[in-house]
Amino acid sequence: MSMLGFLTLCKKEINRFMSVSVQTIFAPLVSTLLYLLIFGQVISSESSGFEHVSYNAFLLPGLIMMTMLQNAFSNSSSSLIQSKMYGNLDLLLLSPLSATEIFLAFVLGAVVRGMLVGIAIALVSYFWIPFVWINPFWLLSFALLTTFVLGAMGFLAGLWADKYDKLAAFQNFVILPLTFLSGVFYSVSALPAFWQQATWFNPFFYMVDGFRYGFLGVSDVSPWLSLSVILAFAVVLSALCLVLLAKGWKIRR
Amino acid sequence: MPNAIAVEITNLHKSYQGVAALTDVSLQIPEGSFFALLGPNGAGKSTLIGAISGLIKPDSGRIRVMGHDVQADFRKARRALGLVPQELIDEPFFPIRQLLRIQAGYFGLGKSQWAWIDELLQRLGLWDKRDAYMSSLSGGMKRRVLIALALVHKPAVVVLDEPTAGVDIELRLSMWAFIRELHAQGHTIILTTHYLEEAEQLCEKIAILREGQLLALEDTQTLIASHPWEYLEVTLENLPAVLPQMVTDLLHRRSANKLVLRLSRDLARSELLAILSAAGLVLTEMRQLEASLEDVFRTLTTNGVHS
Numbered sequence: 001m002s003m004l005g006f007l008t009l010c011k012k013e014i015n016r017f018m019s020v021s022v023q024t025i026f027a028p029l030v031s032t033l034l035y036l037l038i039f040g041q042v043i044s045s046e047s048s049g050f051e052h053v054s055y056n057a058f059l060l061p062g063l064i065m066m067t068m069l070q071n072a073f074s075n076s077s078s079s080l081i082q083s084k085m086y087g088n089l090d091l092l093l094l095s096p097l098s099a100t101e102i103f104l105a106f107v108l109g110a111v112v113r114g115m116l117v118g119i120a121i122a123l124v125s126y127f128w129i130p131f132v133w134i135n136p137f138w139l140l141s142f143a144l145l146t147t148f149v150l151g152a153m154g155f156l157a158g159l160w161a162d163k164y165d166k167l168a169a170f171q172n173f174v175i176l177p178l179t180f181l182s183g184v185f186y187s188v189s190a191l192p193a194f195w196q197q198a199t200w201f202n203p204f205f206y207m208v209d210g211f212r213y214g215f216l217g218v219s220d221v222s223p224w225l226s227l228s229v230i231l232a233f234a235v236v237l238s239a240l241c242l243v244l245l246a247k248g249w250k251i252r253r
Numbered sequence: 254m255p256n257a258i259a260v261e262i263t264n265l266h267k268s269y270q271g272v273a274a275l276t277d278v279s280l281q282i283p284e285g286s287f288f289a290l291l292g293p294n295g296a297g298k299s300t301l302i303g304a305i306s307g308l309i310k311p312d313s314g315r316i317r318v319m320g321h322d323v324q325a326d327f328r329k330a331r332r333a334l335g336l337v338p339q340e341l342i343d344e345p346f347f348p349i350r351q352l353l354r355i356q357a358g359y360f361g362l363g364k365s366q367w368a369w370i371d372e373l374l375q376r377l378g379l380w381d382k383r384d385a386y387m388s389s390l391s392g393g394m395k396r397r398v399l400i401a402l403a404l405v406h407k408p409a410v411v412v413l414d415e416p417t418a419g420v421d422i423e424l425r426l427s428m429w430a431f432i433r434e435l436h437a438q439g440h441t442i443i444l445t446t447h448y449l450e451e452a453e454q455l456c457e458k459i460a461i462l463r464e465g466q467l468l469a470l471e472d473t474q475t476l477i478a479s480h481p482w483e484y485l486e487v488t489l490e491n492l493p494a495v496l497p498q499m500v501t502d503l504l505h506r507r508s509a510n511k512l513v514l515r516l517s518r519d520l521a522r523s524e525l526l527a528i529l530s531a532a533g534l535v536l537t538e539m540r541q542l543e544a545s546l547e548d549v550f551r552t553l554t555t556n557g558v559h560s
Contacts, residue, residue, distance in 0.1 A: 002361030005360065011358075012358075019347075087341070088342045091402060094335075096361070247310075
């Protein structure tokens with residue numbers, strides 16, 4: 001098997017979003033900084049729920065992770081549905097690339113975009129919320145795994161959607177609520193019992209909580225539990241995408 | 254290898270929501286041939302081409318391209334095939350030359366293929382547009398880009414689905430000249446077209462589909478020769494506006510003072526003259542016309558299976 005085909009598709013996926021970097025990198029950077037500015041200013045006096053952790057320091061990793069996962073999802077889902085709409089997906093389907101290669105290349109594109117957005121936010125926000133990377137291993141593990149899972153989720157949504165409207169519905173009614181209810185803006189320990197229970201079923205919570213552990217060394221649940229949950233999601237979603245792609249679900253008529 | 258098979262289709266079935274698009278289609282396309290796949294709209298031509306190229310998954314049956322099963326050995330089968338699809342596509346992120354390089358890359362072909370890509374751009378009259386985006390091109394130019402995309406990996410089998418649809422005459426001629434050249438170089442060419450004259454001139458072998466079934470599979474000349482009708486162009490002294498029924502039954506088409514009659518091959522000339530005379534028509538000239546592929550096509554697609 002030649003790696004060149006796979007690498008070409010990876011490069012294409014990265015060049016695709018880089019060619020519109022104002023929309024794909026700078027816009028999420030600016031909107032996240034606005035969140036940080038407004039929430040940080042207005043409720044900076046609030047307790048983070050953890051000792052010795054200011055609200056701003058608590059908020060930053062949550063916002064970074066929220067933006068990373070949203071952008072990872074957007075990348076693979078947009079790329080796939082645009083290819084469908086423009087008809088150029090057939091060029092890929094006529095190529096000798098396997099289902100695994102196509103899936104991994106799309107997801108890798110999503111991972112790279114998510115990571116670039118995350119790094120950009122971290123670098124810019126460092127000027128007013130200095131932070132110490134407590135544990136780069138956890139940070140990197142959660143960042144990579146989360147963007148991978150959201151890339152796979154975006155790929156699945158892109159496969160399923162046959163018009164932009166459906167994709168927008170998925171984004172607004174699934175991704176957005178799960179993100180906002182994942183503990184980006186608050187600690188789960190501050191929630192009433194029912195909502196605490198509900199949060200345990202939200203996979204995005206584990207992504208945000210684990211990532212925050214990498215920044216602050218504190219979290220609502222053990223990072224090992226979070227890592228296990230995300231890994232399980234990564235395996236299940238990848239398997240589902242690969243089976244559907246191999247069957248040609250919604251793409252090979 | 255005169256007897257080698259480029260595409261082998263065996264017992265292919267495909268249906269959409271219970272409606273059969275292809276029913277038990279089996280055919281072989283010899284390597285190096287110029288092959289036409291004809292049929293009226295909805296006959297299943299594009300479905301068959303989609304199945305050969307892997308864009309459509311058949312319900313059952315088997316397809317091999319250059320000996321490689323399109324499902325089990327898809328990498329080799331797809332390397333051996335280039336498809337020019339009927340529908341135009343768009344690609345807003347990459348200009349033409351980059352798009353061609355990306356497509357070659359999918360096939361594992363790197364910089365070594367770039368000279369060929371530039372040659373394709375020049376041969377297809379796209380060189381000046383190499384840095385333009387698809388959206389800025391005319392329909393004819395987009396069609397040429399699709400041809401270039403199908404050829405980036407120099408496939409043994411080139412499939413063209415209605416390549417000249419909506420293309421002006423000049424471009425159509427240059428396109429065929431280029432495709433003839435590919436054929437002369439040994440590529441197997443498979444095409445669908447609504448221009449039957451083109452198919453007759455270009456193709457050595459023809460398959461005709463109707464309602465998903467194979468009606469005929471013959472060498473072009475054999476197919477035309479086996480046509481059950483002959484055609485006579487008769488010039489008449491007096492051509493009334495309304496023809497008698499006995500003449501209308503034989504009428505194929507009419508012009509100002511000429512009729513083209515479709516006759517059974519066993520109808521004697523004397524019998525024809527008697528019919529015209531009985532109808533009060535005075536014959537001044539008579540000329541035999543060869544049956545065309547269009548005549549064969551019309552007969553088959555209205556009447557049924559070719560024996």
